[in-house]
Amino acid sequence: xxxxxxxxxxxxxxxxxxxxxxxxxxxxxxxxxxxxxxxxxxxxxxxxxxxxxxxxxxxxxxxxxxxxxxxxxxxxxxxxxxxxxxxxxxxxxxxxxxxxxxxxxxxxxxxxxxxxxxxxxxxxxxxxxxxxxxxxxxxxxxxxxxxxxxxxxxxxxxxxxxxxxxxxxxxxxxxxxxxxxxxxxxxxxxxxxxxxxxxxxxxxxxxxxxxxxxxxxxxxxxxxxxxxxxxxxxxxxxxxxxxxxxxxxxxxxxxxxxxxxxxxxxxxxxxxxxxxxxxxxxxxxxxxxxxxxxxxxxxxxxxxxxxxxxxxxxxxxxxxxxxxxxxxxxx
Amino acid sequence: xxxxxxxxxxxxxxxxxxxxxxxxxxxxxxxxxxxxxxxxxxxxxxxxxxxxxxxxxxxxxxxxxxxxxxxxxxxxxxxxxxxxxxxxxxxxxxxxxxxxxxxxxxxxxxxxxxxxxxxxxxxxxxxxxxxxxxxxxxxxxxxxxxxxxxxxxxxxxxxxxxxxxxxxxxxxxxxxxxxxxxxxxxxxxxxxxxxxxxxxxxxxxxxxxxxxxxxxxxxxxxxxxxxxxxxxxxxxxxxxxxxxxxxxxxxxxxxxxxxxxxxxxxxxxxxxxxxxxxxxxxxxxxxxxxxxxxxxxxxxxxxxxxxxxxxxxxxxxxxxxxxxxxxxxxx
Ligand SMILES: CC(C)[C@H](C(=O)O)[C@@H](O)C(=O)O
Ligand SMILES: CC(C)[C@H](C(=O)O)[C@@H](O)C(=O)O
Numbered sequence: 001x002x003x004x005x006x007x008x009x010x011x012x013x014x015x016x017x018x019x020x021x022x023x024x025x026x027x028x029x030x031x032x033x034x035x036x037x038x039x040x041x042x043x044x045x046x047x048x049x050x051x052x053x054x055x056x057x058x059x060x061x062x063x064x065x066x067x068x069x070x071x072x073x074x075x076x077x078x079x080x081x082x083x084x085x086x087x088x089x090x091x092x093x094x095x096x097x098x099x100x101x102x103x104x105x106x107x108x109x110x111x112x113x114x115x116x117x118x119x120x121x122x123x124x125x126x127x128x129x130x131x132x133x134x135x136x137x138x139x140x141x142x143x144x145x146x147x148x149x150x151x152x153x154x155x156x157x158x159x160x161x162x163x164x165x166x167x168x169x170x171x172x173x174x175x176x177x178x179x180x181x182x183x184x185x186x187x188x189x190x191x192x193x194x195x196x197x198x199x200x201x202x203x204x205x206x207x208x209x210x211x212x213x214x215x216x217x218x219x220x221x222x223x224x225x226x227x228x229x230x231x232x233x234x235x236x237x238x239x240x241x242x243x244x245x246x247x248x249x250x251x252x253x254x255x256x257x258x259x260x261x262x263x264x265x266x267x268x269x270x271x272x273x274x275x276x277x278x279x280x281x282x283x284x285x286x287x288x289x290x291x292x293x294x295x296x297x298x299x300x301x302x303x304x305x306x307x308x309x310x311x312x313x314x315x316x317x318x319x320x321x322x323x324x325x326x327x328x329x330x331x
Numbered sequence: 332x333x334x335x336x337x338x339x340x341x342x343x344x345x346x347x348x349x350x351x352x353x354x355x356x357x358x359x360x361x362x363x364x365x366x367x368x369x370x371x372x373x374x375x376x377x378x379x380x381x382x383x384x385x386x387x388x389x390x391x392x393x394x395x396x397x398x399x400x401x402x403x404x405x406x407x408x409x410x411x412x413x414x415x416x417x418x419x420x421x422x423x424x425x426x427x428x429x430x431x432x433x434x435x436x437x438x439x440x441x442x443x444x445x446x447x448x449x450x451x452x453x454x455x456x457x458x459x460x461x462x463x464x465x466x467x468x469x470x471x472x473x474x475x476x477x478x479x480x481x482x483x484x485x486x487x488x489x490x491x492x493x494x495x496x497x498x499x500x501x502x503x504x505x506x507x508x509x510x511x512x513x514x515x516x517x518x519x520x521x522x523x524x525x526x527x528x529x530x531x532x533x534x535x536x537x538x539x540x541x542x543x544x545x546x547x548x549x550x551x552x553x554x555x556x557x558x559x560x561x562x563x564x565x566x567x568x569x570x571x572x573x574x575x576x577x578x579x580x581x582x583x584x585x586x587x588x589x590x591x592x593x594x595x596x597x598x599x600x601x602x603x604x605x606x607x608x609x610x611x612x613x614x615x616x617x618x619x620x621x622x623x624x625x626x627x628x629x630x631x632x633x634x635x636x637x638x639x640x641x642x643x644x645x646x647x648x649x650x651x652x653x654x655x656x657x658x659x660x661x662x
Contacts, residue, residue, distance in 0.1 A: 125504035173456035207563030232538030
């Protein structure tokens with residue numbers, strides 16, 4: 001039995017998590033759900049965006065499924081809190097162009113591996129009268145372990161190259177350390193091509209030659225920016241899953257936000273969440289089921305019979321979910 | 332008479348600056364060129380990447396034309412040195428899709444206004460045994476003046492909106508200050524629509540809806556990343572000019588680098604430099620000639636008779652330059 005904490009959040013978070021649970025319920029898995037709260041509505045009710053019990057539940061569970069949250073100005077971000085408290089040091093963002101969707105180029109298929117605990121996200125900032133300073137922290141430990149994660153995943157999926165993305169020509173010490181750590185780890189993987197690019201060049205290459213990349217390892221904020229850019233390339237945030245992974249815990253969430261403007265209308269695309277569930281099952285070593293979900297989603301997208309508005313169609317969230325369930329039954 | 336410092340640099344820097352000077356020489360302008368050195372070759376000869384005289388000459392001149400430079404690991408970057416010493420606080424990067432070139436979408440036309448003196452480029456970094464820290468400095472003064480620059484340019488070119496790009500949900504104090512400064516300045520321009528986006532969202536929107544933006548104002552590194560991404564969208568770095576502008580000085584350079592792999596082969600695209608010269612002339616209030624160059628380049632690209640390899644053709648740098656000169660004569 002798996003204990004799974006679900007944090008639906010608010011906005012479209014609730015509907016996409018419901019869609020995800022419908023998929024899970026349809027599969028032959030023994031899951032015990034623990035519902036936990038976070039986000040804007042939680043804040044309005046309790047005065048905190050993320051109660052201590054939510055963090056505790058996520059820590060104790062086999063994995064956590066996270067929907068989306070509307071941020072509350074001045075309050076701490078629940079997702080950042082969870083990433084930090086659970087030491088979910090790797091943010092894994094697969095970028096894939098699916099047949100049947102409007103990707104800028106076909107056959108895009110790479111993984112962004114974003115360091116998830118430090119960099120500019122260490123949130124050490126000071127405000128003076130007319131100036132503010134933020135710290136960007138890069139440690140050898142975090143840089144080495146994220147690099148190792150990158151090479152391990154390249155090995156697992158038979159990928160040819162791992163690229164380190166940095167700005168070491170300006171951030172000579174911090175990104176110098178990051179790059180040095182990367183190449184140190186690379187030595188343990190002589191069969192994998194290790195290379196590196198400046199983040200600005202990479203932002204261009206993602207547009208001009210995305211097919212040249214396999215696995216991209218980068219620091220926190222660069223990973224944040226590049227993965228949203230990549231989402232734009234392959235047809236929008238509605239399709240992109242992500243995993244926040246540590247040595248003890250895993251938290252899976254769609255890359256998209258809470259989209260309050262379309263919340264409650266049953267028109268959000270559940271695919272990003274459903275693919276996040278596939279990642280979660282992979283993390284739980286349920287690789288067979290994970291792969292089945294992945295294929296079912298790919299088929300449904302390819303057929304294009306059922307499409308939510310972000311994909312150019314007029315179908316509802318639940319119609320998309322039902323179609324994926326049907327496809328699962330056909331496999 | 333204008334005193335113009337030229338810093339050709341190395342790699343393709345020399346050939347594109349030669350192309351630019353050929354254009355300038357063809358126009359009826361009274362220019363006194365002062366050649367100055369910087370870059371890899373200078374470093375090999377003199378032990379410094381940028382001699383003091385180069386900085387002095389740029390400071391004294393009416394404007395500076397900069398080619399491209401191969402960076403020397405561990406040595407200071409000449410361009411960063413110049414931006415800082417001359418207080419060239421605005422990096423102006425027009426992004427335009429030209430007819431006849433392979434832009435991802437047609438009719439892209441916006442301006443990126445990048446703060447050019449601080450942020451993560453303040454280069455205050457410390458290295459400890461297993462960790463390095465960089466500072467990201469944001470001042471009210473720099474944030475207000477770059478915002479003002481953005482709104483003034485929107486006014487000058489009749490643009491409808493100015494967008495502030497930041498990551499204030501994570502960098503609450505530094506980007507909080509940046510955003511606050513932006514909206515404070517915005518109040519002086521009630522006819523212009525002021526809005527703001529997170530940098531990750533913007534990285535996606537540049538791909539999915541680039542036509543919605545007019546003027547983008549952002550901090551140093553975000554501007555660096557977004558402008559290279561934008562270059563990818565409109566057909567590569569070979570077409571993108573830039574201006575580094577302060578209250579006293581202006582330095583103009585192509586966005587591309589020194590591209591040592593194609594240097595000396597007479598195949599680099601001179602258009603980015605020639606458009607940078609148009610920006611320089613605009614800065615010198617030679618708006619009529621500036622506009623003429625802009626139109627000549629647009630026509631040559633549209634006709635597509637002469638194309639350098641980056642544009643898909645087989646023409647040489649000097650053929651492109653000659654074609655633009657011919658077109659100038661026709662106007
Ligand atoms: C909501 C925000 C704090 C978060 C981030 O910047 O990491 C989001 O953009 C993401 O990519 O998961
Ligand atoms: C060469 C480098 C220091 C520079 C920068 O990062 O500003 C370049 O990328 C640019 O955009 O002008």
